[in-house]
Amino acid sequence: MSAAVRGAALQLVKHLEKLPEERLKHIVSLKESQLERFKAVAGLKAGSQNAQQKPSLQEIKDIINRTSGPLGMPKDVLRKVQDALPQENLTVEAIQEQNQSLGHILNNKYRDYYSTGDKLLKPQGNPQYYQRLMDEIEGKKKETFWSAMRTVVLGK
Incomplete structure (x- = not known):
């Protein structure tokens, strides 16, 4: 990634951190998922504050040995799955658009523009x-x- 993309992602991460915590707890949080996504792009240490400790190598080997599902797939099938997954090609413009949209949300632009009586x-x-x-x-x-x-x- 270029330095410009990293800088734009870092700015977006700073805006994401200003988002308030969600009142209702969901399985996946928008704030946490986007922070994880863009911290990796910005070159920051990814992961949430509440993240559990990573499993040990022995635990991973036990999981692989017990699993006959996706982890036990042949390497060529796994490679095909990886190739089929969309790759994220972020540009500075795309990140700046997301940053601008997030800024509008933080400033309550749409709440004020479409006010309800x-x-x-x-x-x-x-x-x-x-x-x-x-x-x-x-x-x-x-x-x-x-x-x-x-x-x-x-x-x-």
């Missing part, structure tokens, strides 16, 4: 609906089964 956020039939959802996500107010049933039946 109270008519959408507080519908007349159930004005507390979205606030209850956000309170549940943030853990501020836990709704019980009975209060949820009351809301469904009465609409409040």
